Amino acid sequence: MLTIIRKEVLLLLKEKGTFFWLFLLPILFIVMFASVFGNIGGQDITIQYLDQDDTQASHQFLDAIKELKGFTLESDNDLTLDEQVQQIKDGKQSSLLVIPSGFEKELQASAAPANIELYRDATADDAVAPVQAVLQNIANGYREGKISGTLQGLGKTDVEIQQILTPPIAVKEVKENASKADMVSQVVPGYTVMFVFFIIISMVRSFIKEKESGMLARLRSTPLKPLSYLMGTWVSFILVALIQCGVLLAFGHFVYDLQLGDVLAVSLIVLCLSICGTGIGLALSMLVKSENQGVAFTQILTMGGAVVGGLWFPYDFLPRSAQVVGLFTPQYWAQHGFQDVMIRGAHLTDVWPTLLVLIGFGVLGLLVALARYRKFMLTASN
Amino acid sequence: MAVVEVQGLTKTYDKKQALHNVSFSVAGGSCFGLLGPNGAGKSTTMKILTGILDGDGGTAKILGLDVQHDRDNLRRQVGYVPQEITLYDKLSAVDNLRFFGELYGVKGAELRERIAAVLEQVGLTDRAKDAVKTFSGGMKRRINIAAALLHQPKLLILDEPTVGIDPQSRNHIFNMIRDLKQQGVTIIYSTHYMEEVETLCDHLAIIDNGHVIAQGALQELLDQYGQTSIFVEAKGWAELPALAEVKSSRAVDDGYMLETDHLLETMQSLTQTALRQGVHVRKLETVRPSLETVFLTLTGTSLRD
Numbered sequence: 001m002l003t004i005i006r007k008e009v010l011l012l013l014k015e016k017g018t019f020f021w022l023f024l025l026p027i028l029f030i031v032m033f034a035s036v037f038g039n040i041g042g043q044d045i046t047i048q049y050l051d052q053d054d055t056q057a058s059h060q061f062l063d064a065i066k067e068l069k070g071f072t073l074e075s076d077n078d079l080t081l082d083e084q085v086q087q088i089k090d091g092k093q094s095s096l097l098v099i100p101s102g103f104e105k106e107l108q109a110s111a112a113p114a115n116i117e118l119y120r121d122a123t124a125d126d127a128v129a130p131v132q133a134v135l136q137n138i139a140n141g142y143r144e145g146k147i148s149g150t151l152q153g154l155g156k157t158d159v160e161i162q163q164i165l166t167p168p169i170a171v172k173e174v175k176e177n178a179s180k181a182d183m184v185s186q187v188v189p190g191y192t193v194m195f196v197f198f199i200i201i202s203m204v205r206s207f208i209k210e211k212e213s214g215m216l217a218r219l220r221s222t223p224l225k226p227l228s229y230l231m232g233t234w235v236s237f238i239l240v241a242l243i244q245c246g247v248l249l250a251f252g253h254f255v256y257d258l259q260l261g262d263v264l265a266v267s268l269i270v271l272c273l274s275i276c277g278t279g280i281g282l283a284l285s286m287l288v289k290s291e292n293q294g295v296a297f298t299q300i301l302t303m304g305g306a307v308v309g310g311l312w313f314p315y316d317f318l319p320r321s322a323q324v325v326g327l328f329t330p331q332y333w334a335q336h337g338f339q340d341v342m343i344r345g346a347h348l349t350d351v352w353p354t355l356l357v358l359i360g361f362g363v364l365g366l367l368v369a370l371a372r373y374r375k376f377m378l379t380a381s382n
Numbered sequence: 383m384a385v386v387e388v389q390g391l392t393k394t395y396d397k398k399q400a401l402h403n404v405s406f407s408v409a410g411g412s413c414f415g416l417l418g419p420n421g422a423g424k425s426t427t428m429k430i431l432t433g434i435l436d437g438d439g440g441t442a443k444i445l446g447l448d449v450q451h452d453r454d455n456l457r458r459q460v461g462y463v464p465q466e467i468t469l470y471d472k473l474s475a476v477d478n479l480r481f482f483g484e485l486y487g488v489k490g491a492e493l494r495e496r497i498a499a500v501l502e503q504v505g506l507t508d509r510a511k512d513a514v515k516t517f518s519g520g521m522k523r524r525i526n527i528a529a530a531l532l533h534q535p536k537l538l539i540l541d542e543p544t545v546g547i548d549p550q551s552r553n554h555i556f557n558m559i560r561d562l563k564q565q566g567v568t569i570i571y572s573t574h575y576m577e578e579v580e581t582l583c584d585h586l587a588i589i590d591n592g593h594v595i596a597q598g599a600l601q602e603l604l605d606q607y608g609q610t611s612i613f614v615e616a617k618g619w620a621e622l623p624a625l626a627e628v629k630s631s632r633a634v635d636d637g638y639m640l641e642t643d644h645l646l647e648t649m650q651s652l653t654q655t656a657l658r659q660g661v662h663v664r665k666l667e668t669v670r671p672s673l674e675t676v677f678l679t680l681t682g683t684s685l686r687d
Binding site for chain 1: 458
């Protein structure tokens with residue numbers, strides 16, 4: 001068995017594509033997605049506006065927006081209202097805040113509400129929602145100011161006014177995570193898990209190539225036990241998956257300051273994940289009839305599992321039906337386990353369901369492979 | 383004493399019967415040829431002998447051990463060179479040999495010595511550390527054979543080991559087989575090249591469509607089934623003159639092949655007829671019996687077809 005392991009590792013080392021698929025590509029994905037999504041929280045939302053009133057009141061209103069964190073005001077005085085509305089229609093702009101002439105007068109008259117207008121692209125709900133929310137918030141501020149003025153007129157003290165204006169329900173945010181939860185703690189374990197399953201392609205390729213080249217038949221003429229061949233090949237791919245996970249998590253830790261948490265727990269998840277991915281690879285190698293078939297099945301397993309397992313975006317963002325499907329994938333359990341340890345400070349005793357599920361998938365793969373192995377060897381001999 | 387004893391071997395793939403009651407025996411220290419066209423059943427027989435395949439019926443014994451029941455013991459005493467080149471292209475010759483040597487249980491210093499010895503045998507010592515993918519087809523075939531010699535087998539089974547190689551490598555392989563035979567190694571050599579059997583083997587079995595149609599010592603088969611012939615190529619004979627001594631004739635290339643039991647008389651008749659008719663004879667030669675004629679006599683078809 002050691003001979004098979006050594007041969008397989010030697011072959012993988014000689015294969016230039018191995019480094020690209022197992023290490024460079026996942027690192028590239030991690031860098032790309034961590035850079036793109038990691039900056040989302042830090043980017044300001046730009047509000048395009050047109051101040052037709054141009055009075056002290058309209059300036060105060062705009063100043064109120066400027067004071068808010070995460071929002072930037074921008075105006076293009078060269079374009080008319082019609083031209084800017086046309087830009088929204090053309091999809092070049094998502095919204096336009098217009099403070100119409102007479103805003104200040106309407107505000108001072110206080111008979112009817114002073115109107116501001118928000119032109120928006122009907123298809124850009126996600127982009128416009130924060131703008132709508134902030135405008136509503138400022139409008140509420142004006143309303144509170146008006147109520148406060150009325151109450152003062154009625155002779156209420158500041159304390160009494162404060163009590164009246166205090167909302168009956170206050171939402172208190174309590175962060176329960178041991179470490180910060182950001183895109184790095186989503187992307188690094190996510191792509192580590194995803195790319196472990198890509199090793200299935202290398203496994204299928206190795207087995208099919210050995211079968212079609214006559215090597216497997218040749219090996220049958222030697223004293224090598226068939227089971228030693230199967231197990232030797234499996235173990236060598238487990239070793240490769242372990243190294244792959246180690247490299248990717250270390251990259252996340254040293255380059256992006258990913259907090260690994262309990263290293264023993266993470267290590268055991270990595271071991272079980274490696275057994276799981278390669279176990280499934282073993283089963284698939286015995287089941288498929290050609291390399292192309294193997295690659296197709298691997299893509300389905302890898303990409304499908306990545307989506308519903310919450311590897312690409314947080315599992316909680318997924319629709320309920322996708323979340324249910326995700327529960328049946330090893331990717332979900334691996335990612336869940338990693339994040340439990342890295343974000344929520346879980347230890348070995350907390351992640352045993354993850355370890356059990358991953359080992360279960362691996363053992364199931366081995367059993368399927370063993371059941372199919374005789375037939376696989378027979379087709380290799382003819 | 384027979385090293386290999388095959389009795390009534392049968393094998394069926396799906397509905398196609400590949401071997402029909404195949405029987406033959408191979409004497410120790412001999413080079414035994416298994417001759418037949420592609421698809422005759424040679425590789426199937428080899429694979430059963432090496433334990434890669436199970437036969438459906440009959441028995442096969444090597445060194446007195448049953449190939450089906452004593453596989454583990456036998457595999458350490460048999461070397462198998464398959465028709466395909468079964469090497470890892472990206473690994474060096476030494477890495478490939480180390481891999482196969484370890485599979486046969488050869489290890490450490492002994493393995494290093496054996497690798498050096500087999501590389502010397504196949505004449506590739508200077509290319510030991512080069513990746514196999516840089517080798518010519520002939521060199522790959524030689525390493526393919528070297529991989530089966532590391533454990534010093536008592537029986538070496540070679541399945542079409544010279545397909546698609548250059549003359550230099552072919553000669554190297556022939557010399558190696560002769561050396562092994564001299565060292566007392568028993569050899570089974572499967573091929574569809576009759577010249578190779580004539581050059582290397584002292585005994586053979588001819589196999590066609592899964593049947594052994596003839597077997598024995600090479601000279602016995604040639605004597606029994608071969609036919610002495612005369613080849614004549616002449617300008618001016620649109621049709622060959624009828625000669626009483628000729629049993630049969632057929633056109634071959636630009637001349638005729640005449641089968642006869644009376645060489646001298648036939649040549650005399652041909653010469654006299656040509657002189658009388660003023661025909662210019664370009665070639666007139668005797669053709670010794672060959673396995674080609676043996677195969678033709680036995681099957682009615684040429685081995686090359």
